[in-house]
Amino acid sequence: MSGRMCLVEEYELIERSRRGDVDCFNQLVERHQREVYNLSLRMLGNAQAAEDATQDAFISAFKGIGKFRGGSFRAWLFRIAANACHDQLRSLRRRPTTSLDALPLELELDRRSLSPEEYAMSQELGAEIRRALSVLPADQRLAVILRDILGFDYDEIARATGSSLGTVKSRLSRGRARLRHHLEQYRELFP
């Protein structure tokens, strides 16, 4: 299906969802749930909290879809998802027993081409990336995840975070620089 057909169909689904059609909204959920879940997972580093944030985001989106004023639905949805993640972060901070970096992160590498030693190194590197992400300020982490993990363009990030293009560039630049600084000592582990 072409991108234009997809957009027309998505517009139709949004319009029906605005009229309270849950089935149509659920089709939108199925289209976006993977990305929303991954944003939550990388923002929170905790699978259960990511599930809760994703669920809250979609429920909030359904309740608030009447306020959607057109434009990029994905950006609008991710703005809600980002808010849900911030709520979960606050909740996690109130529950100090829950570790923010409890979730393993495995890099997408061809395991067959890796020696056991290299595989162990990639695991260690994954853990370091997770740790480095978790210490970034939330706004920089959000920008880095949206751009480098989910592949958003700058305009979409600006809409999803409610910031200007300049702010997006600045957050990405600072976030990436901090990640580079943190991961520099593991440079020999880079694939």
Added chain:
Amino acid sequence: MFKRKSECQKLEGMLSPYIDGQLSSPDRERLEGHIERCDACRCQLESLRATVDLLHRVPMVSPPRYFTIAEVAPKRRAVAFGALRAATAVAVVFLAFLFVVDAINLFEAAPVEDRLAQQDNATTPAPLGGEGLDNELAPAEAEGYTWPLRQLELALVGVVVVLGGTTAILWHRRRRLGETALRS
């Protein structure tokens, strides 16, 4: 004395947008010209690019479940809310009926003002001799039983206020939470 920023420091913030192709032509040319001459910035750019490439390798994880939502109608609350609304409506209608009855004196009860005056007289001690008392109470006694409309109206106003208030609070809460409960 002000410390001037070196060219490297000035261009550091351009490395990230440069990787994404987000620099304007003059800025890109300026950065590329500098990188050709500066080993430190070239190393920094390569290191940043490697970091970004590494982040691109962070895999997308499949969600552990579907997050589709379902309407869970809060049946008991809906029934209770409906009953409360109906009871409020019935009470309001009955109260209006009582007011009308009172106004047109359907049950031939004395007008409100007269009955209030009668009640006031009944509560004030009768003068010694008691001649006036017989004369004043005579009409009421002659009519037999008088409907306690005022008490009924007051009681019903109380009922309407309580029911109406509860209904309004529930309605407001339902609006805030949405008409239906949602679960994913």
